[in-house]
Amino acid sequence: MKEELPEIVRADEWVPLVIRTDYTDDAAWWEVIAELERVVGGREWESxxxxxxxxxxxxxxxxEALVAAARDEELSVVFLADDVTMRSPLRPLLALDLGADDDQDLDPVYYQELIDSPPPREVRVVPDAVHLxxxxxxxxxxxxxEFAxxxxxxxDGVVRDLVTAPDGPGS
Known part of the structure; x- marks a missing residue:
């Protein structure tokens, strides 16, 4: 693992956390930011x-990102802007599940099923669907x-916001 990563201090648990892990394309990063921050589908609130x-x-x-993000006990998911995000025209972020380790009080039979067939820990999410x-x-x-x-x-193997999905209710 890289040297100790800086602590992430979020002011609001209801705001998604997006970490840039690829620095090969600044223009792509600015596209991701623009998509994340725009008002989506006529909604009246900022994003x-x-x-x-x-x-x-x-x-x-x-x-490594999961370990660092797990320090925030209120966080259930973290989004990475990685090399796939920067290369793909969809700019899909990698969503990582932080809640999958809540196995302490599980029934032993069910726990064995989880060991044999673990649930998905990551999924690609287009910027419009990050808030969803x-x-x-x-x-x-x-x-x-369910998102997986x-x-x-x-x-395209991504999660989309139903408002902006090609075949969703908003189309």
Whole structure:
């Protein structure tokens, strides 16, 4: 692991955390920021995000990011702007599930099933859907595997906001 990563201090647990881990394309990063911060689909509220744009995170792996983000006990998901984000025209962020380690009080049979077939820990999310994923996981409305199923059913393998999805209710 890289030397100790800086602590992430978020002012608001209801704001998604996005960490930049690839510094090869500044123009792509600015596109990601613009998509994250725009008002989505005629909604009347702003779309704030907590951005970590610090070169000390350059090249950090998903496992390293999970360890660093897990210091924030209120955080259920972290989004990485990695090399795939910067190369793909969809700019899909890598969403990492922080809630998958809540296994302490599980039934031993169910726990063995989790060991044999662990739930997905990551999924690609287009910037328009970051707030949807983050909000639903924070409220425990949806489990992370449900988003993984949604991505698996998408032709591009990403989670999309229903308002902006090509075949969703907003189209």
């Amino acid at each position: 704030p995000v907590h951005l970590v744009d610090d070169r000390r995170w350059d090249g950090v792996t998903s496992d 994923v983050h909000g639903n996981l924070q409220l425990a409305n949806v489990d992370f595997p 199923e949604e991505a698996a059913a998408d032709p």
